[in-house]
Amino acid sequence: MTLVAGVDSSTQSCKVVIRDAESGALVREGRASHPDGTEVHPEHWWTALQSAIEQAGGLADVAAVSVAAQQHGMVCLDEDGEVVRPALLWNDTRSAGAAADLVAELGGPKAWAEAVGSVPVASFTVTKLRWLARNEPDNARRTRSVCLPHDWLTWRLAGRPGVITTDRGDASGTGYWSPATGDYRTDLLELAMGRVPDLPRVLGPAEQAGTAEQGGALLAPGTGDNMAASLGVGMRPGDVVVSIGTSGTAFAVSEAPSADPSGAVAGFADATGRYLPLVCTLNAARVLDAAARMLGVGPEGLSDLALRAPAGADGLVLVPYLEGERTPNRPDATGSLHGLRLATSTPEHLARAAVEGMLCGLADALDALGVEPQRVLLIGGGARSEAVRRIAPTVFGRPVLVPTPGEYVADGAAKQAAWLLSGEPEPPLWDTGAAERYEADPTPGLRERYQEAAQE
Ligand SMILES: Nc1ncnc2c1ncn2[C@@H]1O[C@H](COP(=O)(O)OP(=O)(O)O)[C@@H](O)[C@H]1O
Numbered sequence: 001m002t003l004v005a006g007v008d009s010s011t012q013s014c015k016v017v018i019r020d021a022e023s024g025a026l027v028r029e030g031r032a033s034h035p036d037g038t039e040v041h042p043e044h045w046w047t048a049l050q051s052a053i054e055q056a057g058g059l060a061d062v063a064a065v066s067v068a069a070q071q072h073g074m075v076c077l078d079e080d081g082e083v084v085r086p087a088l089l090w091n092d093t094r095s096a097g098a099a100a101d102l103v104a105e106l107g108g109p110k111a112w113a114e115a116v117g118s119v120p121v122a123s124f125t126v127t128k129l130r131w132l133a134r135n136e137p138d139n140a141r142r143t144r145s146v147c148l149p150h151d152w153l154t155w156r157l158a159g160r161p162g163v164i165t166t167d168r169g170d171a172s173g174t175g176y177w178s179p180a181t182g183d184y185r186t187d188l189l190e191l192a193m194g195r196v197p198d199l200p201r202v203l204g205p206a207e208q209a210g211t212a213e214q215g216g217a218l219l220a221p222g223t224g225d226n227m228a229a230s231l232g233v234g235m236r237p238g239d240v241v242v243s244i245g246t247s248g249t250a251f252a253v254s255e256a257p258s259a260d261p262s263g264a265v266a267g268f269a270d271a272t273g274r275y276l277p278l279v280c281t282l283n284a285a286r287v288l289d290a291a292a293r294m295l296g297v298g299p300e301g302l303s304d305l306a307l308r309a310p311a312g313a314d315g316l317v318l319v320p321y322l323e324g325e326r327t328p329n330r331p332d333a334t335g336s337l338h339g340l341r342l343a344t345s346t347p348e349h350l351a352r353a354a355v356e357g358m359l360c361g362l363a364d365a366l367d368a369l370g371v372e373p374q375r376v377l378l379i380g381g382g383a384r385s386e387a388v389r390r391i392a393p394t395v396f397g398r399p400v401l402v403p404t405p406g407e408y409v410a411d412g413a414a415k416q417a418a419w420l421l422s423g424e425p426e427p428p429l430w431d432t433g434a435a436e437r438y439e440a441d442p443t444p445g446l447r448e449r450y451q452e453a454a455q456e
């Protein structure tokens with residue numbers, strides 16, 4: 001049996017799956033936590049990766065490895081390849097002002113959408129580089145090269161060779177690489193930080209990134225976590241995936257690049273040579289974590305409470321902007337509760353409002369994507385909640401399919417590794433198992449009440 005490993009180094013944790021390259025059968029797995037916070041030293045990712053690999057039984061018998069990771073994070077390296085400062089993550093909003101400045105300086109949102117497929121908000125790497133240049137000029141000066149979380153981990157696995165690599169998917173979240181042309185826009189880096197640091201080489205979908213220093217496994221290109229999820233879940237034309245992780249995302253696979261001047265849809269590339277228009281919110285699974293904490297229960301307790309309350313929570317609405325928000329672009333927004341009355345002051349109502357509010361944000365993301373899906377697939381840690389699965393169709397107004405809960409980002413990375421070994425023109429078609437279908441009537445007035453509350 002030939003084994004491949006896939007890594008998901010996402011916001012909250014690192015997961016490793018080891019699968020049979022031929023059938024995709026799961027052989028071993030491991031995981032480790034990442035520290036909290038929106039700025040994290042990359043060395044923590046490396047430590048977590050090492051312990052997740054160890055838990056998964058090591059890589060000695062693995063033929064190829066691929067790393068998928070949270071998108072956008074700014075990793076700055078000095079001339080010796082040392083990390084200059086902790087990485088600013090995708091959900092760090094301190095560069096919101098820099099984003100607004102950059103949008104204005106290039107001539108508005110349309111100019112950015114045309115240049116790189118996306119209008120930068122604080123999440124995008126280019127805005128973090130502007131923030132660095134303005135607020136930490138010494139660190140900006142010491143920065144010889146800039147890369148992303150998956151680029152850096154792949155480079156570390158390879159033993160820090162002379163060249164850092166990336167892929168189309170992750171490059172498309174920088175704000176200085178164009179999915180439409182496949183080229184870096186160094187002029188935009190110049191605009192952001194006044195000079196052009198060294199950048200990773202952008203690999204093709206099944207191009208080798210290198211060889212692991214320990215054990216000699218081949219390294220596949222890796223990608224951003226959403227691109228890997230798309231691959232892992234085996235998206236078909238007409239599918240929309242809604243992922244409920246730390247971020248909430250809604251995305252589709254497309255044959256053509258997109259450029260949405262409203263900024264809601266990020267025009268990413270995918271991991272197969274196609275494109276991945278995507279809408280991202282900052283508030284998803286952690287809204288459930290926060291509600292559970294407030295109610296003194298665990299995830300199952302929250303789910304039970306939410307399912308005991310009436311649909312619509314008798315008008316109690318939770319606006320879930322607990323970390324500010326990215327779509328809509330309101331980095332300084334906070335969460336709020338509306339419709340609180342004696343009758344709605346119960347744990348059941350609060351739990352329901354938290355699940356519904358989080359899902360309303362995702363329903364808006366789904367709408368903003370602007371495609372009429374044939375299937376909506378629900379994945380990510382939050383999709384493990386029974387309440388989320390059962391309430392989602394009442395909010396989305398359409399049935400949802402929930403694939404067997406699993407690590408689809410790590411699985412997608414493992415598929416990249418198997419693809420590299422196969423030399424085939426397309427990635428392997430592993431059986432991802434049956435998806436469960438959830439169907440329910442839409443809850444009248446729910447989304448309208450949410451829209452009203454969210455605008456206050
Ligand atoms: N049974 C569950 N019910 C609700 N939320 C859950 C459940 N299991 C995991 N989660 C949530 O999933 C989130 C992690 O999801 P994941 O997709 O791994 O995130 P990320 O990829 O951003 O690190 C956590 O916030 C966790 O609370």
Ligand SMILES: O=C(CO)[C@@H](O)[C@H](O)COP(=O)(O)O
Pocket residue numbers: 010011012069070071072090123173224225226245246247248249266280
């Ligand atoms: O910023 C985005 C997409 O643009 C996020 O989706 C990040 O890629 C983080 O993902 P998770 O850790 O929530 O999976």
